[in-house]
Amino acid sequence: MGRHRSSLGTLLHHVHVSGPLTRAALAERMGVNRSTVLALTAELVAAGLVREEHPAATTGAGRPSLLVRPESERVCVLAFDVAVDRLIAARVGLGGPILDRRETVRPRAGADLATVVGNLAALGRELIDAMPPGATCVGVGASYCGMVRPRDGMVRYGPALGWVDQAFGAELAQALGLGLRVAVGNEAHLGARAEYERGAGVGSPDLIYLHGDVGVGGGILVGGKPLGGEGGYAAEVGHMLVNPVDGRPCLCGSAGCLEAETGEYALLAAAGRSDGQIGRDAVRAVLRDAAAGDPVAAAAVAEIGDWLGIGVANLINLFNPGVVIFGGMLRDVYSGAAPQVAARIAEHAMPVSRERAKLRLSGLADDATLLGAADLGFAALLADPLPAAAS
Amino acid sequence: MGRHRSSLGTLLHHVHVSGPLTRAALAERMGVNRSTVLALTAELVAAGLVREEHPAATTGAGRPSLLVRPESERVCVLAFDVAVDRLIAARVGLGGPILDRRETVRPRAGADLATVVGNLAALGRELIDAMPPGATCVGVGASYCGMVRPRDGMVRYGPALGWVDQAFGAELAQALGLGLRVAVGNEAHLGARAEYERGAGVGSPDLIYLHGDVGVGGGILVGGKPLGGEGGYAAEVGHMLVNPVDGRPCLCGSAGCLEAETGEYALLAAAGRSDGQIGRDAVRAVLRDAAAGDPVAAAAVAEIGDWLGIGVANLINLFNPGVVIFGGMLRDVYSGAAPQVAARIAEHAMPVSRERAKLRLSGLADDATLLGAADLGFAALLADPLPAAAS
Incomplete structure (x- = not known):
């Protein structure tokens, strides 16, 4: 019974994450035969969790495999x-x-x-x-x-x-x-979990997701499982100390944390924006000005990008990830500072550690x-x- | 058959890691009944992998449970x-x-x-x-x-x-x-694996082991499993950049890596030892002199301890570990610089992240x-x- 219920959950998880799938595709992904898929699907249909329908177009010979679709509206x-x-x-x-x-x-x-x-x-x-x-x-x-x-x-x-x-x-x-x-x-x-299931991290079970706004947070998957640690508080990437010598003060009370050097306040301060504008629009204004050639804005973006690159290099050395994903405001920052990030990774991440690490923008953007x-x-x-x- | 063979392996693993165990203890640890343990043990005895013997002393009433002991000599x-x-x-x-x-x-x-x-x-x-x-x-x-x-x-x-x-x-x-x-x-x-199975990390599945000599390496367990990453190269703790401003050169070609700031060469250089002595004896001499009040040696140990503390604080923020274990030469360094390490952790590790993190010397010492x-x-x-x- 335990195994059967777990198979029901596995099937439902596949259609939850991947959307409508044929019985044949489900059988292959689950490593079971089609009659098992048929029986499991029947139970889920009866419970109102999925429905079966004919695919819009058929390919190849023989009867088309029915599509199993999640009951998203219900x-x-x-x-x-x-x-x-x-x-x-x-x-x-x-x-x-x-x-x-x-x-x-x-x-x-x-x-x-x-x-x-x-x-x-x-x-x-x-x-x-x-x-x-x-x-x-x-x-x-x-x-x-x-x-x-x-x-x-x-x-x-x-x-x-x-x-x-x-x-x-x-x-x-x-x-x-x-x-x-x-x-x-x-x-x-x-965000890490969502990017792995349906975003920029699909197929990369060793994944790092960085989420920035005022703070900088991290979510890390190890072999497809969330890194929790002893109490579930792991991946406090934003409070990794990267600048011990003259670091900017951090909300946590320390100074020189990755968050203090790469968060929204750091970028706005480095760009000399003292007009009181904050938030993502203010961040995007700095990045736009930098791209347009404003030297102060460009230097600010480069400075924040250097610190972000050091943080990412450290994470690559520690986790040997398949992908590092930039989310929240860090999408914009990484887009503007990719050369600095790449240079710091080349300088500080071990070649063997970084040889297969991809850098990606969040695939789910603000919905991650x-x-x-x-x-x-x-x-x-x-x-x-x-x-x-x-x- | 697969399940049976896996149970044989589980039983053997228990006596491999814990030493001789009674059938009763094995039944409890494996969550099976005693007759299953009896049958599994019989197969392992026949294969020459374990033997059964009467315990030296019996406690309580009833027949004593036989001890299952690994065939260590054979x-x-x-x-x-x-x-x-x-x-x-x-x-x-x-x-x-x-x-x-x-x-x-x-x-x-x-x-x-x-x-x-x-x-x-x-x-x-x-x-x-x-x-x-x-x-x-x-x-x-x-x-x-x-x-x-x-x-x-x-x-x-x-x-x-x-x-x-x-x-x-x-x-x-x-x-x-x-x-x-x-x-x-x-x-x-x-070393991480060994400390978890039979050393200072028993019972702590979220474990960080730091091993120092000339280099500084790391081994990390997440939920009892080794952190490998995409290619098996994770936990390159020694090349986490901790000193980006005026870091000592590192063997890897970069500078300011944790290894460059806390390894043997850093300690000997900080202590002004230019007599050509290297190795663990030279390291111990510096620590001995520091303990005896030599101000140059004491300052060197404190400096290395500060960098080590920053590295450990970062690891605590990232992994929320149950235990951090110091192995190799870092046993000696941590023994001499525990106050600096503790101070840096207090300053830079989030209180929630460090609230349950123990710091321990390697339990297996040079054999880890x-x-x-x-x-x-x-x-x-x-x-x-x-x-x-x-x-």
């Missing part, structure tokens, strides 16, 4: 993203489509747990109220820009909002009142963390698609 | 250790005892593949010739102080001996002429890498103790 989760400057809530269907979405800008100054939870719960209720008849919300996942205890969604440390040991997951679950647990993860951890949160919401369903059959 | 591997200044060969029994051992000092200047392989093979043959009647060599493992391709034991990069892409594993296997593959691993990777090599030699046997039963 089976969904709520996904939340608490970023430094905005709150996002979305309804995401099985298979990954964002079906509905709400977003609010929030002030950067510290917001307390109750305010953030209240705002998120209101967005979540809007999404639930707008759900079409027959749709079911099977889970809730949330992405948070800080250090999160996986087992209960406690935010241990979130300097961007000034949080220490705040029971975010439990409070949000209660405020939503859906009778569902809220699974919470660090934003970059979730949100889709990672959705995957967290789907995790219980994918682990055991038919819990009623457990007894 | 079942052994050859283990080799190629370090920067010496070659070691040993015969290691199932269960881990070093039964016989040969060691030669070698000049530090580059030694070519043929010379090193010739010397090792000669030591290996001595060990085989001295083997008692009835003993069997079931595998060969080797530890190398450089970057090793796991699948064939190719040394991709070994600056200490000046090697690039040298077919060490294949050549040593041929020179030994035992008809056995030689499994080769990086010395710190193997050699015992890791032995484990590599035993791996095939432990994966499938009765290959003849496969057909």
